[in-house]
Amino acid sequence: MTIKIGKAPDNDYVADDPQVSRHHARLTRDEQGILLLEDLQSTNGTFVNGAQILKKRITPTDHVVLGSNYILDIGQALRANNDYCEEFAALKQVYDTYISKKVRIQSANTFRTRLFQALPFALPGIVGGIISLAGGSRTFLGISLLVAICAPCIGIYLGARQAAKAPQLLQDLANRFKIDYVCPKCGAFLGEIPWESLANKKHCPVPSCKAKWVDG
Numbered sequence: 113m114t115i116k117i118g119k120a121p122d123n124d125y126v127a128d129d130p131q132v133s134r135h136h137a138r139l140t141r142d143e144q145g146i147l148l149l150e151d152l153q154s155t156n157g158t159f160v161n162g163a164q165i166l167k168k169r170i171t172p173t174d175h176v177v178l179g180s181n182y183i184l185d186i187g188q189a190l191r192a193n194n195d196y197c198e199e200f201a202a203l204k205q206v207y208d209t210y211i212s213k214k215v216r217i218q219s220a221n222t223f224r225t226r227l228f229q230a231l232p233f234a235l236p237g238i239v240g241g242i243i244s245l246a247g248g249s250r251t252f253l254g255i256s257l258l259v260a261i262c263a264p265c266i267g268i269y270l271g272a273r274q275a276a277k278a279p280q281l282l283q284d285l286a287n288r289f290k291i292d293y294v295c296p297k298c299g300a301f302l303g304e305i306p307w308e309s310l311a312n313k314k315h316c317p318v319p320s321c322k323a324k325w326v327d328g
């Protein structure tokens with residue numbers, strides 16, 4: 113996360129002071145939350161707790177002065193941050209995982225449904241075969257008839273039960289996705305839109321947010 117600080121309006125944090133350079137300094141925060149302040153070859157320099165610095169690790173309680181007298185409120189500068197590139201990049205994994213899980217549920221379901229529906233139909237044939245081998249006993253004939261009647265019913269029941277499971281799994285997956293696939297700044301659900309398409313937009317489309325997703 114990077115915050116550009118200076119007098120020019122294209123900075124993330126505009127410090128309007130005649131002693132501040134157009135592009136004066138850069139404040140970065142890494143994944144561990146460590147803040148690093150860098151002077152961008154400013155005319156009047158950057159000072160942390162009274163000492164001039166070029167690059168220094170700072171904390172929000174440090175006293176930072178740009179040029180001779182502009183006091184930089186670090187907390188305020190951090191709130192001016194609109195750079196959500198790192199957080200947005202992490203959403204690619206969220207989208208890819210969602211799509212692959214969805215495909216897996218759908219294809220597994222189609223296969224199992226067909227299997228359950230088809231398998232019991234084979235049973236009467238198998239039983240019939242056993243009967244022939246056993247020499248046509250009445251008991252086997254009875255069993256064969258019973259299976260012939262029941263098997264398709266069981267097949268249809270199992271198939272239907274399997275088919276009923278998928279919508280619930282897909283619903284659970286979609287619910288989770290709605291929580292995870294959101295703008296890292298404003299929390300708006302991004303819809304079932306491929307990550308790459310969103311990356312092309314570069315910014316969050318919510319007017320009050322406009323979080324930067326991709327640099328450039």
Ligand SMILES: [Zn+2]
Nearest residue numbers: 295298316321
């Ligand atoms: Zn947003």
